[in-house]
Amino acid sequence: MKKALLLYNPMAGNRQIVSQLDYITERIQGLGYSLQLYRSEAPGAIEKYIKQNVTTDIDLIIISGGDGTINEGINGLFAKELNIPMGIFPLGTANDFATTANIPNTLKEALDVIAANNLRYVDVGKVNDRYFVNVCNMGIFSGVSHVVDLNLKKSFGKLAYYAKGMEELKNYETMNIEIVSKDLTLKGRYVFILIFNGKGAGGFNKIAKQASITDGYLDLVAIKDVEPYEIPALFLKMLQGEYSDDRNVDYIRISKAIIKCRNLDKKFVTDVDGEPGPSFPLEIEVVSNKLRLFLPKKSNIKKTLKLSAYLSSFISYFPF
Numbered sequence: 147m148k149k150a151l152l153l154y155n156p157m158a159g160n161r162q163i164v165s166q167l168d169y170i171t172e173r174i175q176g177l178g179y180s181l182q183l184y185r186s187e188a189p190g191a192i193e194k195y196i197k198q199n200v201t202t203d204i205d206l207i208i209i210s211g212g213d214g215t216i217n218e219g220i221n222g223l224f225a226k227e228l229n230i231p232m233g234i235f236p237l238g239t240a241n242d243f244a245t246t247a248n249i250p251n252t253l254k255e256a257l258d259v260i261a262a263n264n265l266r267y268v269d270v271g272k273v274n275d276r277y278f279v280n281v282c283n284m285g286i287f288s289g290v291s292h293v294v295d296l297n298l299k300k301s302f303g304k305l306a307y308y309a310k311g312m313e314e315l316k317n318y319e320t321m322n323i324e325i326v327s328k329d330l331t332l333k334g335r336y337v338f339i340l341i342f343n344g345k346g347a348g349g350f351n352k353i354a355k356q357a358s359i360t361d362g363y364l365d366l367v368a369i370k371d372v373e374p375y376e377i378p379a380l381f382l383k384m385l386q387g388e389y390s391d392d393r394n395v396d397y398i399r400i401s402k403a404i405i406k407c408r409n410l411d412k413k414f415v416t417d418v419d420g421e422p423g424p425s426f427p428l429e430i431e432v433v434s435n436k437l438r439l440f441l442p443k444k445s446n447i448k449k450t451l452k453l454s455a456y457l458s459s460f461i462s463y464f465p466f
């Protein structure tokens with residue numbers, strides 16, 4: 147019998163997974179797998195569990211939770227060079243990556259996606275030695291998700307991120323940045339920089355509405371040092387993804403870049419999928435041939451897999 151492993155964060159989102167384990171077992175067994183469970187006991191536990199226990203004898207890995215939990219899952223798997231097919235139960239608060247991937251956030255439909263067996267390679271980002279599924283960012287709002295209380299998220303959902311974000315507008319510092327990518331160099335003073343794999347952050351899923359998880363690129367959006375009174379209007383535009391003609395926003399697509407911060411006296415916070423990220427300088431790149439994900443069949447994500455992903459997919463299909 148094939149083996150499935152469900153790793154779940156019982157504290158993510160509104161915590162519904164806890165009462166659904168029998169239903170999940172029935173569905174997964176119905177697909178011909180025996181099901182093994184791992185309940186995350188604390189932040190970081192899923193990543194550690196995978197590193198210590200998961201081997202190639204697992205045929206299907208399912209991660210249940212939000213972006214933070216999926217992040218732990220991929221960092222655990224990739225540290226061991228495992229590319230086990232992955233399914234997602236998007237049962238977190240914002241579920242930005244799953245939203246981009248069009249994976250529904252009801253358990254029944256998320257299970258239907260796994261049952262449909264449409265396995266595709268999708269992009270992830272890498273910053274220094276950490277992988278990310280959705281976004282890596284730095285500057286004014288980067289600490290927001292690190293300090294939003296779990297209970298507040300449970301009660302107010304995505305609004306909790308918004309309220310905390312507004313608080314940050316009172317005191318922020320400008321970063322003196324240099325971004326060097328293959329095609330160009332950007333230098334300037336920025337208040338906030340986001341590097342997207344997915345389309346949104348904090349539940350606002352249009353910020354990088356042009357982004358795709360199968361195009362082999364990351365989308366970098368950098369907000370310049372604007373006058374404080376301009377920020378609220380600019381952020382409304384950002385949330386709607388309507389900033390292409392705004393002189394205060396730089397937007398580039400990258401496959402690889404180095405980001406240096408020249409204010410050496412200040413330590414700016416960085417964020418990777420909602421968790422604290424590494425310090426500057428940041429080496430960012432897209433990784434297109436590591437994550438094999440179950441996606442909905444009628445997905446409208448662009449079918450522009452890079453050649454490398456095609457080749458890897460072809461090779462893994464025919465185990466020579």
Ligand SMILES: Nc1ncnc2c1ncn2[C@@H]1O[C@H](COP(=O)(O)OP(=O)(O)OP(=O)(O)O)[C@@H](O)[C@H]1O
Nearest residue numbers: 159186187188189211212213214215238239240241
């Ligand atoms: N048993 C646990 N108790 C408390 N926190 C946990 C536990 N297991 C994992 N975590 C942490 O919970 C945090 C939040 O998880 P996650 O990001 O998946 O959910 P979310 O914040 O509700 O959703 P989203 O990121 O999509 O808004 C992560 O940092 C994860 O490491």
